[in-house]
Structures are given as C-alpha cells and as structure tokens.
Amino acid sequence: MKSALTDACTLRLNNFEGPFDLLFFLIEKNKIDIYDIPIFEITEQYMDYLAAMQELDLEIASEFLVMAATLLHIKSCMLLPKHDDTVAEELDPREELILKLVAYKKYKEFSQILKDREAAWGRVHYKLPEVIPAVQYDDELEVSPVILRQCMVEALNRSRQRMNDVSKKMQRILDHERVSLKSKVREILGILAKGIRFCFSKVFSPLTRSRIEIATGFLALLEVVKMGQASVEQYVAFGDIYVTPEKTGKKRDNRKIEKKRESDLV
Amino acid sequence: MDNETIIEAVLFASGDPVALEKLAEIIEQDKKTTRGILANMQYKFEHSARGIMLRELDGSWQFCTKPELDPYISKLAAVRRKQGLTPAAYETLSIIAYNQPVTRAYIEQIRGVNSDSVLMTLMERNLIREAGRDDAPGRPKLYETTEEFLRVFGFSSLKDLPPLEMNEIPEVIENMPVD
Amino acid sequence: MDNETIIEAVLFASGDPVALEKLAEIIEQDKKTTRGILANMQYKFEHSARGIMLRELDGSWQFCTKPELDPYISKLAAVRRKQGLTPAAYETLSIIAYNQPVTRAYIEQIRGVNSDSVLMTLMERNLIREAGRDDAPGRPKLYETTEEFLRVFGFSSLKDLPPLEMNEIPEVIENMPVD
Numbered sequence: 001m002k003s004a005l006t007d008a009c010t011l012r013l014n015n016f017e018g019p020f021d022l023l024f025f026l027i028e029k030n031k032i033d034i035y036d037i038p039i040f041e042i043t044e045q046y047m048d049y050l051a052a053m054q055e056l057d058l059e060i061a062s063e064f065l066v067m068a069a070t071l072l073h074i075k076s077c078m079l080l081p082k083h084d085d086t087v088a089e090e091l092d093p094r095e096e097l098i099l100k101l102v103a104y105k106k107y108k109e110f111s112q113i114l115k116d117r118e119a120a121w122g123r124v125h126y127k128l129p130e131v132i133p134a135v136q137y138d139d140e141l142e143v144s145p146v147i148l149r150q151c152m153v154e155a156l157n158r159s160r161q162r163m164n165d166v167s168k169k170m171q172r173i174l175d176h177e178r179v180s181l182k183s184k185v186r187e188i189l190g191i192l193a194k195g196i197r198f199c200f201s202k203v204f205s206p207l208t209r210s211r212i213e214i215a216t217g218f219l220a221l222l223e224v225v226k227m228g229q230a231s232v233e234q235y236v237a238f239g240d241i242y243v244t245p246e247k248t249g250k251k252r253d254n255r256k257i258e259k260k261r262e263s264d265l266v
Numbered sequence: 267m268d269n270e271t272i273i274e275a276v277l278f279a280s281g282d283p284v285a286l287e288k289l290a291e292i293i294e295q296d297k298k299t300t301r302g303i304l305a306n307m308q309y310k311f312e313h314s315a316r317g318i319m320l321r322e323l324d325g326s327w328q329f330c331t332k333p334e335l336d337p338y339i340s341k342l343a344a345v346r347r348k349q350g351l352t353p354a355a356y357e358t359l360s361i362i363a364y365n366q367p368v369t370r371a372y373i374e375q376i377r378g379v380n381s382d383s384v385l386m387t388l389m390e391r392n393l394i395r396e397a398g399r400d401d402a403p404g405r406p407k408l409y410e411t412t413e414e415f416l417r418v419f420g421f422s423s424l425k426d427l428p429p430l431e432m433n434e435i436p437e438v439i440e441n442m443p444v445d
Numbered sequence: 446m447d448n449e450t451i452i453e454a455v456l457f458a459s460g461d462p463v464a465l466e467k468l469a470e471i472i473e474q475d476k477k478t479t480r481g482i483l484a485n486m487q488y489k490f491e492h493s494a495r496g497i498m499l500r501e502l503d504g505s506w507q508f509c510t511k512p513e514l515d516p517y518i519s520k521l522a523a524v525r526r527k528q529g530l531t532p533a534a535y536e537t538l539s540i541i542a543y544n545q546p547v548t549r550a551y552i553e554q555i556r557g558v559n560s561d562s563v564l565m566t567l568m569e570r571n572l573i574r575e576a577g578r579d580d581a582p583g584r585p586k587l588y589e590t591t592e593e594f595l596r597v598f599g600f601s602s603l604k605d606l607p608p609l610e611m612n613e614i615p616e617v618i619e620n621m622p623v624d
Contacts, residue, residue: 017354018379063379103376106430110364111356113428114419118350121420123336124321125458127329129281130510132522141570141597142529148598149607151532152539159555267514268494275496275514280521281460292520315447317454335446335454341471342455342463 019067020104022049027101034101037094039078043071070097184213184220192230192245200232200241269293269303273327283326283413322422324413348418351391354384359393363415364430367397367408385409393418448472448482452506462505537563538572542594542606546576546587564588572597 016022026045027034050068053060077093191198204217221243224230233242272293277284290300304327308320318329331339351359358381361373373381388394397410411424421427451472456463469479483506487499497508510518530538537560540552552560567573576589590603600606 020378107360110360114356117419123333124330127281128460130279148539151535152543155536271494271496272517275510278497279518315450317450318457331454338451339458
C-alpha cells in the first residue's frame with residue numbers, strides 16, 4: 001500500500017544528495033526555524049521518507065540510516081525528564097545536529113551562487129591563440145644576491161692574503177740582503193787576512209759590481225771597522241777609501257773569549 | 267609605443283591568459299606599474315562601447331567578449347555549451363573552494379554522504395586537482411580548486427569568493443571529528 | 446546594442462575571418478550599411494592607439510594585430526635561455542656593487558688582476574655604467590651599477606644588497622696605495 005507521501009515524493013527520492021539534504025528539504029518544506037527544529041515532527045517525516053524508499057525497493061544508503069538513528073537518539077534524549085536541577089543549563093541534544101545543518105546550508109547556498117555564476121560566465125567567449133613562432137631571445141641572466149655577496153667577501157679575503165704575501169716577499173728580500181751583507185763581510189775579511197791594504201773603489205768597482213752590491217759592500221766595510229778588523233782613511237771628500245788590516249782587533253776578540261770561558265767556570 | 271597598445275596586441279594574439287610578470291617584461295615596466303595600466307584598461311573597456319573586456323585570472327590577464335553579447339556570438343556558429351554540474355558537484359565544489367586544501371573525509375563530514383564519485387567528476391572537469399597529502403594519519407589526499415574553476419565561475423582569484431558568514435557556524439565544526 | 450560593439454565581439458570570438466553577409470545578418474542590417482560600419486571601424490582602429498586592426502580579406506573581415514607590434518608579440522613566445530655570470534664577472538660586479546662608484550684601479554687592487562675586459566662585458570650586459578670621473582690624479586673613470594642590475598638581482602634599491610659583516614668591510618683596502 002502506497003501512502004500519499006510516497007506518491008508525492010517518488011520523483012525526488014533519488015535526488016537527495018544525502019541525509020542532510022533530505023533533512024534540509026523537510027525543514028524548508030515545513031518552514032521550520034533551523035535553530036529550533038521540532039525534532040518529533042522532523043523525525044517522523046524523515047522515517048516516512050525512509051519507509052517510502054523501502055516500499056519503492058530503493059537501496060537506502062547507510063548514511064540515511066545513521067541519520068535516522070541519530071534523530072531517534074535525540075528524540076529519546078528529549079523525552080527523558082531533566083532530573084538534575086543543579087546543572088543550570090542542560091546541553092540541548094539537538095545542538096550538534098543544528099550546527100551541522102547550518103554549515104551544510106551555507107555551502108548549499110553557495111552552490112546556487114556557483115550555478116548562477118557559471119551560467120553568467122558561460123556567456124563570455126575567448127579567442128583561440130594565434131600561432132606565434134618561437135624565437136630565441138636575449139639570454140635572461142640567472143643571478144643570485146647571495147653569490148654576489150659571497151664573491152665580495154672572497155675577493156676581499158684573497159686581496160688580504162695577497163697583501164700578506166707581499167710582506168713575506170719583502171721579508172725574503174731583506175733576508176736575502178742580510179745573507180749578502182754577511183758574504184760581503186766575509187769577502188772583505190778575506191782580503192784583510194792577506195794583510196793587504198786596499199782601495200775600496202778598486203775592489204767594489206762600479207764597472208764590475210751592481211749598485212746594490214757596492215752599497216752592501218760599503219755596509220760590510222763599516223761592519224768590519226766596527227769589529228775592529230780594519231781601519232779606514234779617506235783623504236778627500238768623495239775620494240777613494242783606503243782600507244788597512246787591524247791586527248789588534250783579533251787579539252781583543254780572543255781576550256773576550258777567554259774571559260767568557262773563565263766566567264763559565266765560576 | 268603606447269603601453270596599452272602593446273598590451274592589447276599581446277593579449278589579442280595570445281588568446282590564453284598572460285601572466286602579469288610576462289606583460290611587465292614585454293612593456294619593460296615593473297609589476298606594480300603594469301598592474302596599474304591593466305586596471306585602467308579594464309575600467310575603460312568595461313565602461314565604453316567595447317565588445318570585449320579584460321579579465322584577471324589568478325594573476326594572469328585575458329580578453330573575453332562581454333556576456334551580454336552572447337546572443338550575437340551564438341548566431342555566428344553553434345556555440346558548444348558545457349553541461350552544468352549536478353547539485354552534488356556544486357555542493358562539493360563549494361566545500362573545497364572555501365576550505366582548500368581539504369581531505370575527502372572533511373568534505374564527507376559536511377555533506378554527510380560518500381563523495382568519491384563526485385570528486386572524480388570534478389577532477390575530470392578540471393575544476394579541482396590533488397594538492398599533496400595531509401599530515402594526518404593515513405596521509406589522506408588533499409584537494410584544491412584549479413584555474414579552470416576561477417575561469418568557469420568568473421573569479422579573478424580565490425580572494426574574490428564571497429565571504430561565507432561563517433560567524434554563524436561556531437567552531438564546533440572545526441573540532442568535528444574527521445571520520 | 447551598438448553595431449560596432451557587436452561586430453567587435455563577434456570578430457574577436459571568431460578569430461577567423463567572418464563573411465560580410467554573416468555580419469550583416471547578425472546586426473540585422475543590409476550589406477551596404479554593414480560595409481559602411483566596417484569601413485568606419487577600420488579607419489578608427491587604424492588611426493588610434495589600438496593594438497589591433499580590422500582587415501578585409503576577400504569579402505570577409507578579421508581582426509589582426511598591427512604589424513609594428515610584432516616585436517612585442519614575439520616576446521610572448523620567446524624562449525629565454527637562462528645564463529649565469531662568469532666568476533670574474535660576479536667578482537667584479539660585487540666589488541662595484543658594494544663600493545660604487547669605483548675606479549678600475551680600485552677593482553684591480555682588490556682582484557689583483559687586470560679587469561679591463563670584464564668591465565667591458567658588464568657594460569655590454571648593461572649591468573654597470575660609467576659614473577663620471579674621480580678627483581684623483583689622472584681623473585680615472587668611475588663605475589656604478591645600473592637599474593638592469595637591480596632588476597636581474599631582484600633588488601628594489603641598493604639598500605637590498607645582502608649586508609656585509611663588520612669584519613668583511615674593506616677598511617684595509619681604503620688605505621692601500623693605488624698603484
């Protein structure tokens with residue numbers, strides 16, 4: 001036996017998207033305030049729909065049955081007497097369902113907006129793209145600010161290192177000159193050892209020696225004089241320098257060494 | 267050469283949307299200036315007896331005909347009209363649009379019904395796409411809307427979505443157990 | 446609805462040439478009137494700052510871009526090979542960027558190598574330019590970075606350069622004798 005409701009709603013049955021959709025339909029149909037759902041009526045109508053679906057041999061999706069259970073549960077909760085007076089405000093058993101329905105309603109409404117917009121914007125037309133031949137264009141630079149900074153830092157570090165290198169080189173030149181000075185001292189001492197008095201400009205002649213050698217030779221001569229190994233004479237300013245071996249100097253040195261030994265023994 | 271002239275020619279030739287960056291590069295202006303020029307053009311096209319208008323699509327720009335001229339264009343040839351979507355599809359699309367990226371479980375929570383096949387349909391129509399996976403247990407797939415979604419529904423960007431008066435929907439929804 | 450507006454929309458949407466007869470039918474005018482409207486439109490497009498023009502092709506009408514705009518349209522399809530800078534160019538550019546305006550002697554002092562050709566390359570790429578002359582003896586040329594430099598590095602201004610640490614600032618260099 002088919003109820004009137006079954007007849008009226010046969011066409012719609014398959015069109016419900018889900019239990020919310022069906023509930024929403026019932027709320028709209030009965031012009032019910034969504035925030036104050038008369039749960040007894042709604043549950044009854046909902047169950048009628050499920051019954052109608054059964055009569056029509058429609059497969060009832062499990063979600064509809066879950067909702068039926070939820071509605072029945074809420075209904076029973078509301079039937080229970082509120083025995084505890086100390087709880088000021090009992091939680092409305094409908095609350096969770098209402099919140100879900102409100103959320104659902106929002107999206108349902110937006111669905112309609114989407115549908116309208118689709119219709120409106122379906123009326124604009126686009127032009128097919130032209131064939132534009134691909135061309136190789138100026139290369140685009142791919143650069144990074146981080147690398148830029150890194151380059152600056154590295155350039156500076158290298159620059160500093162190079163400056164340190166320069167000072168090392170200078171040191172080496174100085175070291176080299178020191179060796180050179182020693183060798184010139186040795187050279188002069190060698191000549192003096194032969195007991196020969198000699199003219200400086202003859203030995204360190206600009207014809208055979210570099211300017212630096214002559215200058216170093218002069219410094220070596222001063223060293224030798226200081227050591228007491230030679231005495232020098234110059235008769236005119238800028239004239240020749242004559243170097244004479246000094247015997248006493250060596251003796252003085254020997255004495256010094258002996259004294260040192262004595263002190264070591266003490 | 268006038269910048270508006272260049273942009274008109276470029277957008278006409280392209281047919282497809284052209285990114286703001288590309289337009290800026292072509293007219294050799296910065297992005298801000300270029301956006302200003304485009305906004306100005308958009309206004310002028312809109313408010314003059316032009317048959318076409320300028321629309322923004324997710325940071326790209328494109329010409330299209332004004333909707334009110336559709337009846338005349340339809341006379342040109344049979345315009346192929348895309349079939350509309352099912353209510354389930356609009357509903358699902360709404361939920362994705364406002365909550366993207368979003369899992370299937372979340373959608374089903376709101377709709378109260380299995381949404382597997384409707385997601386497939388929306389993917390086929392290129393209105394949504396997968397957007398990685400959620401960190402939640404099981405690492406469920408996430409879904410988001412596409413540029414085609416913006417085009418079909420006439421949005422410039424997702425910022426154009428009308429605000430849902432979500433203040434009416436308390437935070438309970440956010441704390442809703444997912445499945 | 447204005448006839449020119451309708452024609453613009455129809456020709457735009459078509460892309461292909463549309464026969465005069467078809468256009469006349471769409472705007473519900475006779476062929477002569479329609480031709481007059483088209484000729485008028487053609488004149489207006491030709492003599493205004495429009496990027497497109499109206500072309501008649503064997504009794505059919507079509508929009509196309511103005512030929513002088515071709516270089517800009519080509520940029521749409523331009524394939525840009527990304528290219529980096531050589532280490533020498535990076536180094537020289539960084540010294541100029543952080544110390545501008547600087548002389549060549551200053552750059553070479555830091556780099557320790559002749560930087561003539563790398564400066565030429567940077568000038569050709571429009572990343573640096575001459576910026577007057579120094580007061581030092583010989584009045585050497587000064588170099589500074591360009592707007593193109595800002596653009597490719599994505600800086601708004603030189604203030605955007607990544608800052609150097611205090612110990613990285615070249616205070617020693619400043620006291621170095623220049624050659």
